[in-house]
Amino acid sequence: MKKDGHTHTRLSHHGSQEPLDLYLERAIELGFTDYVVTEHAPLPESFLATYAGPRSQDDDSAMLASELVAYKEEVARVKEKYGEKIRIHQGFEVDYLPGYEAETQAFLQENADWIDEIVLSVHFLENDYGLIGPIDYDPDQLKRFFQRDYRIRRPYLTST
Template sequence: MNDYHMHTAFSDGEGKMDAFVARAVALGLGEIGFSDHLVPRVCEDEFGDEGYGIPHQDVAGYARAVRRAAARAGVRVLLGIEVDYVPGAEAELETLLARERFDYVICSVHFSDGFAFDSTALRDDPRWDDVDGVWRTYWDTVARAAAWGRFDVVGHLDLPKKFGRRPSAPMTGAEDAALEAIRDAGLAIELNTSGLRTAAREAYPGPGLLARAAVLGIPLTTGSDAHRADDVGRDLDQAAALARAAGHTTTLRLSDRAPEVLP
């Protein structure tokens, strides 16, 4: 299995890249990729001094560190990045992304109309009073992000379930519109096991979305969303079982964009 979603101290993770690589080698992972956060200014401003992205002046240093780790690793290491998509920030993101040749770009929606709904600090924020509104705007934003065309993989679909809050009624229409936008743009989605470690107790995305993605022929990548070396590869065996149960037979290997048969 491959782990394409890992955060180091360059953004909001802990620890050095070599420790992540050593853990991947010990687990016998196929290939891995670092995906520290790259965040437009408007998102960082929400958190004042507690920014969670790579400082923009350090993007080149981050890329250099990944390449250095890759050169001495016993496993293939890719230079990825997790980009926050918010409508209106496209020009800034384009400039930031043009600075390096990333092997892949994960698109993540952590904001619903300016609200950082996955922030633990905002877990009881009054904007959560409108759970359905948070979800509806989330799905619309994912569809817009996919249509923008600058991404390879959509990260942790259905992230707003993180604290266990679900829409009051199924939102199949909005979900399908997002999935169709993802398919039309030729993007993959990620099966992210970090959801298993939250109140949602379910990987992102859940089984229903995962099955509809399989029907639409949307490729799947896998990731732990590790923020420390101990979590590298976490629950990827379970991810393989979930993917198979939902009708996927392969995952997408990002180094050459080739399908890999699920174990």
């Protein structure tokens, strides 16, 4: 098996605007047997109401709830078109949002019969002000909201 397990569509507003067909055609050309389309799931409305980051980031971080039907239709279209050449799996990239686990679980349960795979990601953390903010938007936002040191520490490594 040769698999790409994490791909977005044009509904990922921060990514490429290339058609999904181009990605699938290239995967087929490269001998992939499996391809997973995992668009960013819509962020919970309750999260967006209290979001602390730049307003453009809430639109750029995930597809909008109003785009969910279009996403499912796009995946169905490419499965029909390319399904005999490559196994296409469908799912979501879901952000871990501390305090919003119930909303995330409800979304996943509502879509459980459609989901083949889920990618769990962390794009938001509690910042110095107790608000959830973006950690990978841009360096200025990171400095503004996160003075804490989030670097990975490896205490078992010592210098000689």
